[in-house]
Amino acid sequence: xxxxxxxxxxxxxxxxxxxxxxxxxxxxxxxxxxxxxxxxxxxxxxxxxxxxxxxxxxxxxxxxxxxxxxxxxxxxxxxxxxxxxxxxxxxxxxxxxxxxxxxxxxxxxxxxxxxxxxxxxxxxxxxxxxxxxxxxxxxxxxxxxxxxxxxxxxxxxxxxxxxxxxxxxxxxxxxxxxxxxxxxxxxxxxxxxxxxxxxxxxxxxxxxxxxxxxxxxxxxxxxxxxxxxxxxxxxxxxxxxxxxxxxxxxxxxxxxxxxxxxxxxxxxxxxxxxxxxxxxxxxxxxxxxxxxxxxxxxxxxx
Amino acid sequence: xxxxxxxxxxxxxxxxxxxxxxxxxxxxxxxxxxxxxxxxxxxxxxxxxxxxxxxxxxxxxxxxxxxxxxxxxxxxxxxxxxxxxxxxxxxxxxxxxxxxxxxxxxxxxxxxxxxxxxxxxxxxxxxxxxxxxxxxxxxxxxxxxxxxxxxxxxxxxxxxxxxxxxxxxxxxxxxxxxxxxxxxxxxxxxxxxxxxxxxxxxxxxxxxxxxxxxxxxxxxxxxxxxxxxxxxxxxxxxxxxxxxxxxxxxxxxxxxxxxxxxxxxxxxxxxxxxxxxxxxxxxxxxxxxxxxxxxxxxxxxx
Numbered sequence: 001x002x003x004x005x006x007x008x009x010x011x012x013x014x015x016x017x018x019x020x021x022x023x024x025x026x027x028x029x030x031x032x033x034x035x036x037x038x039x040x041x042x043x044x045x046x047x048x049x050x051x052x053x054x055x056x057x058x059x060x061x062x063x064x065x066x067x068x069x070x071x072x073x074x075x076x077x078x079x080x081x082x083x084x085x086x087x088x089x090x091x092x093x094x095x096x097x098x099x100x101x102x103x104x105x106x107x108x109x110x111x112x113x114x115x116x117x118x119x120x121x122x123x124x125x126x127x128x129x130x131x132x133x134x135x136x137x138x139x140x141x142x143x144x145x146x147x148x149x150x151x152x153x154x155x156x157x158x159x160x161x162x163x164x165x166x167x168x169x170x171x172x173x174x175x176x177x178x179x180x181x182x183x184x185x186x187x188x189x190x191x192x193x194x195x196x197x198x199x200x201x202x203x204x205x206x207x208x209x210x211x212x213x214x215x216x217x218x219x220x221x222x223x224x225x226x227x228x229x230x231x232x233x234x235x236x237x238x239x240x241x242x243x244x245x246x247x248x249x250x251x252x253x254x255x256x257x258x259x260x261x262x263x264x265x266x267x268x269x270x271x272x273x274x275x276x277x278x279x280x281x282x283x284x285x286x287x288x289x290x291x292x293x294x295x296x297x298x299x300x301x302x
Numbered sequence: 303x304x305x306x307x308x309x310x311x312x313x314x315x316x317x318x319x320x321x322x323x324x325x326x327x328x329x330x331x332x333x334x335x336x337x338x339x340x341x342x343x344x345x346x347x348x349x350x351x352x353x354x355x356x357x358x359x360x361x362x363x364x365x366x367x368x369x370x371x372x373x374x375x376x377x378x379x380x381x382x383x384x385x386x387x388x389x390x391x392x393x394x395x396x397x398x399x400x401x402x403x404x405x406x407x408x409x410x411x412x413x414x415x416x417x418x419x420x421x422x423x424x425x426x427x428x429x430x431x432x433x434x435x436x437x438x439x440x441x442x443x444x445x446x447x448x449x450x451x452x453x454x455x456x457x458x459x460x461x462x463x464x465x466x467x468x469x470x471x472x473x474x475x476x477x478x479x480x481x482x483x484x485x486x487x488x489x490x491x492x493x494x495x496x497x498x499x500x501x502x503x504x505x506x507x508x509x510x511x512x513x514x515x516x517x518x519x520x521x522x523x524x525x526x527x528x529x530x531x532x533x534x535x536x537x538x539x540x541x542x543x544x545x546x547x548x549x550x551x552x553x554x555x556x557x558x559x560x561x562x563x564x565x566x567x568x569x570x571x572x573x574x575x576x577x578x579x580x581x582x583x584x585x586x587x588x589x590x591x592x593x594x595x596x597x598x599x600x601x602x603x604x
Binding site: 012026037038 | 310
């Protein structure tokens, strides 16, 4: 998905937030905002939003001298998510369709956007979880999701934010774990999960966890390590979590399932859905392949 | 009030909105956004926000070739406000305190921000009006407002947006009209009211209406005409309507009453109030003078 012009006010807002997380020095905040405005002015709008996100957050690290401005937010997010984990696990196990409940909770984790929403409280998180379990959800993709997971041999689960990955753990626990490799960022960017967060979330004890070698949000393949790109090419199913992964991979020709909440009008427009919708959706490539395979099966039965 | 860094995302958002009002050409939208990003990057943050607003909207007019991108929105705002007028006038006349009701409705007009909110509907406007008439409102300033109006000989009422000025008319009808001069912009900027709007709103039949000779939002005195500056200097009471007038005049050493809704966190912080509060407030200059005069009166009674 390419950058929409509506993304620019958000880049500036996010840069200011990051600068404030990094330091209390208002002169540094001003330098960050002015530098990001200049950077944004010369951005190629044919790129997906995470490409400029990567440049913006490199610039912020360089100006503030802080390698990981969101470190404290990530720590708090992980902590809060882990406090919620046991109860959520019970919700999943007791649900009529545990896989659907786990998908719903993985989306709840994306809704919360831990760490960015710095005033996030336990009771608010509980409300969001309750709503995600009961909210209307187009689960028509669920049977396709189950089917491609069963057929896949090698599944890459691309993580999103710290804290949120505790919610992903609930879903991964319902998948055939031996097939799943979980992916985190190569180094800190915004509040995205890194290897440290995967360890805290308990994911490293559950499945293989690798890094994508990149400091960009989402999965900007050109800036990922050669090892990761090779691994990505080999996987026969990608589960891509969150908005930035959708933004960076929506046009990539691989079998991908996207799981996210359409939090902003730009994403909602691109997904052709209402703002706020919980989304489980296969990409076009997978859609075409899935339909062809279903047809094959039907033909074989004749 | 100086620019806060939080204003920058809004400038970019507003520039994009204006570009879209002006033309459907997406290449022009891109040029506008990129030019405004560059302009914003070199802005002196010691200026009040309307100063950059003025530069931004000059740039937009220059790039799009449209002298008045909000023309159609302003027309619709005036039309909608005039449809609401009779009922509101009745509300004012039947209120226990008609002046307070008129102030509340003048603020309702500011809440609606006609023309910017392009999807504004009649029933939504009616809801806002009902809420403004009943919402909690710190009316402690009201007696001071009445007192300075009675003492003033020459009142300048600085208007804000098209449509909104129909709501101002309700308040002006409760003021000693012979003292009041209403002020509109010298030429179009955003959806701010110009002489044409004052005529449509029926203000020109009610009081003297003059222009400030400027194409800036609010009242940036340095860019107003010498005639207006002289007039401003002569007035012994200024009633300044809306956020941009507050932003541009909050530090000016003249007797000013501000009337607005604190719509954004930056303004709310500067006013030291919650977001969304309805504000009737004298400035510091007037506050000091008012207290001194009350003391004089009290001393005279002794």
